[in-house]
Amino acid sequence: MMAASVTRRAVAGPPILWVAALLLALAAALLPGFFSPDNLANVARQSAVLALLAIGQTFVVVAGLMDLSVGMLATLVLVLAADLMDGRAEATLAAVGLAVALGAGIGALTGVLNNALRINSLILTLGMLTILQGVTFIYTDQSLGAPSPAITWLANGELFGLPPSFLLVLVATGLAHVALHHTRFGVHLAAVGGAVQSARQAGIAVDHVVLVAFVISGLSAGLAGLLLLGRLGTGYPNAGVGLELDAIVAVVLGGTALAGGRGSVVASVAAAVVLGMVSNMLNLLEVSSFLQMVIKGGVVIVVILIGQIRPEVAR
Amino acid sequence: MALLETEGLSKSFAGVPVLSGVDFAAEAGEVHALVGANGAGKSTFLNIVSGSLAPSAGVIRLAGAAVRFATPQQAHRAGVSIVHQEFSLAPLLDVATNVFLGREPRTRLGLVDRARMRHDAAALLDTHGFRLDPDAPVAGLSVAEQQLVEIARALSFEAQVLILDEPTAALSPPEQQRLFAVIERLKAVGVAILYVSHRLDEVFRIADRVTVLRNGIRVATRRVADLDHAGLVSLMLGEAAAAAAPPPRATPGSVRLAATYRAGEATSSIVVRAGEIVGLAGFVGAGRTHLARALAGRARSNEIEMTIDGKAVDRRSAGAALRHGVVYVTEDRKRDGLFVPLGVLANTTAGALDRVSRFGLLQAGREQKLGGDMLARLRLAAPSLAAPVNHLSGGNQQKAVFARALLAEPRVLICDEPTRGVDVGAKAQIHDLLVELAGRGLAVLVVSSEFAELLAVADRILVMRDRAVVAAFARGTVDEPTLFRAASGDPAVLAAARPGLPP
DSSP states (O other), X not given: OHHHHHHHHHHHOOTHHHHHHHHHHHHHHHOGGGGSHXXXXXXXXXXXXXXXXXXXXXXXXHTTOOOTTHHHHHHHHHHHHHHHHTTOXXXXXXXXHHHHHXXXXXXXXXXXXXXXXXXXXXXXXXXXXXXXXXXXXXXXXXXXXOOOHHHHHHHHOOBTTBOHHHHHHHHHHHHHHHXXXXXXXXXXXXXXXXXXXXXXXXXXXXXXXXXXXXXXXXXXXXXXXXXXXXXXXXXXXXXXXXXXXXXXXHHHHTTOOTTOSOOOHHHHHHHHHHHHHHHHHHHXXXXXXXXXXXXHHHHHHHHHHHHHHXXXXXX | OOSXXXXXXXXXXXXXXXXXXXXXXXXXXXXXXXXXXXXXXXXXXXXXXXXXXOOSEEEXXXXXXXXXXXXXXXXXXXXXXXXXXXOOOXXXXXXHHHHTTTSOOBOTTSSBOHHHHHHHHHHHHHHTTOOOOTTSBGGGSOHHHHHHHHHHHHHHTTOSEEEEESTTTTOOHHHHHHHHHHHHHHHHTTXXXXXXXXXXXXXXXXXXXXXXXXXXXXXXXEEGGGXXXXXXXXXXXXXSOOOOOOOOOOOOOSEEEEEEEEETTEEEEEEXXXXXXXXXXXXXXXXXXXXXXXXXXXXXXXXXXXXXXXXXXXXXXXXXXXXXXXXXXXXXXXXXXXXXXXXXXXXHHTTOGGGGEETTEEOHHHHHHHHHHHHHHTTOOOSOTTSBGGGSOHHHHHHHHHHHHHHTOOSEEEEESTTTTOOHHHHHXXXXXXXXXXXXXXXXXXXXXXXXXXXXXXXXXXXXXXXXXXXXXXXXXXXXXXXXXXXXXXXXXXXXXXXXXXX
């Protein structure tokens, strides 16, 4: 009951769902190939990386902060894991461990710096982004290594007829949803994002909550890096450029307030999938990738505009 | 035995004593008012007993046992809760979550037990007769309802001592009455209520005893029944500073501002003459601020037609109103009155930069002369002209707002709650200023929730209700109970006071 009341607006509200419906209708009319099982599986695979990043980013944004470091963090993980595995099956576990440790570790570092330095998180994580990019390029300035077969399968394969990456996203979404809406941490995170002074007054350990949010964001970036490696097949040091912005776009399209205080993981993931659908449809329509960027930008602005108009109409 | 007791409580900041040896005692089931002018040490005292500040010396006892609160949470848990003027709620979370924020009940799995939280909140709200939906997001509640959430939160800690800091400042009179009823009920179940307010009439209305602080020293603790208003004010201010009889007024001149205001079915006309102070009375929601802002071109409104000295004001914008000499002093100086990080001088001259510039460049000397003279005239006390305006007391902040308004050379001055959050001394100075300005030919419109304020300064009082002027009274023909009845819609009073009073 209560959970519904807190999240109702975030889940039912975002115009992203209308956009999704509209897109599906368009696809049905124009692109018969869109609904083929193969293509739908493709959409799911294409969206998985962004969906993972969007899940992590949702936690940070609900706290009223932002994490721009995730795109390059995913890239660093991708390059290191590619070099480590170099196609060898037995190195899979080590690579997963690396992704988790590096992701959570860098996330924790960002969180600690955020709490200690009290710099605007946008600027702090922009700095982290640049540092991580530098480290990546110091390590290698060209593609190297390859994913193990298991990672390739995770990103491109099939399990019970479904893409494994999609199942991974579903599990992550479920866990994240519970964490955000049904744990003290989640409630406290929303309180911190809504009114940090009030949260302090209530005895909430604000720094601790923020640190955990950054760790979750880093962790999701680490896993996204592995998945992206599986998609690309090689450790390409420019792989994740711009992903952090896509992740924030997905979170905002999902109706999470950039000012913090409330949000929904489910809606963020839905938005990531819709972004994937748009790409897929434009690909099927053979629209050039540069024109696709223009169209995506336009969609983002229009959806945000609708989201801003709606509450006032309702009032 | 007293429930909450302090002995020799002292606090110094950087060697400057702000609280010196305060002995205080509040009994269970007592409403104990704490009053004093700004700077008397009330805030420091409250912060110490509620755990936000550590005392430099002295003891706090709760039910006879010495206690020491390192944090507000410790005070809460011990049963001492404070409801500040500014609430500490998480706006996007619901009522139940806010009540239990930081102490959410959990299921065996470690997840937040929302069903129990909701149930407990509903039971708590019900016990105390608070009509609130535990599922409602706090951001959608009125200020009065948010205050109830704060109180419910305090009560959820089994508060024995409830401290209310200026609780009625943002409430309409009916909401105030409901709050007083809540206080009576809490008192009946043995809660000690420490009541802090600038509004002395409330102190007389609900307090059993009153403790007066002055310059960090406890001057007196008295039974309220043994005091009258004038006596209490003189205890607060020290030397004889009780309110003098309002000075006689010059006869108002020609019509300066004439406006017709249409809202729904109702049409109201507002006339303010040169040299006249017109008061606008009414409860929250009556539309006073909307009307005042519309007159000042601040509300997007095609509901209003107005002339200044017979000339129609066509364009509705703050800039157009300013060019006609209509200057507005906001009710919420932090929101649209002050430039908060800037210094006092910059705040004062911000609207008159043309007058202190040459060839587009600011002349620091001229700015200091123009602004400094105005600040001196208003007797604004600041450590320096560059001192950040938000470091000043409420009264001095309000003087800075007035200083900028006066530098705009107004012909019509519209003041919305000109003495909100201002101490007694500064309040009297602002009242004197308004009278002085009217004496020099300004047309002044004063919006106030305090009927006593309007009775003290206004030549005429218009009463608003449901966005229309429903009654008008000339100076000396009305008292506070009558204004209250008019504003709350008593037909007998309204019939006798039609607003078409000859201007």
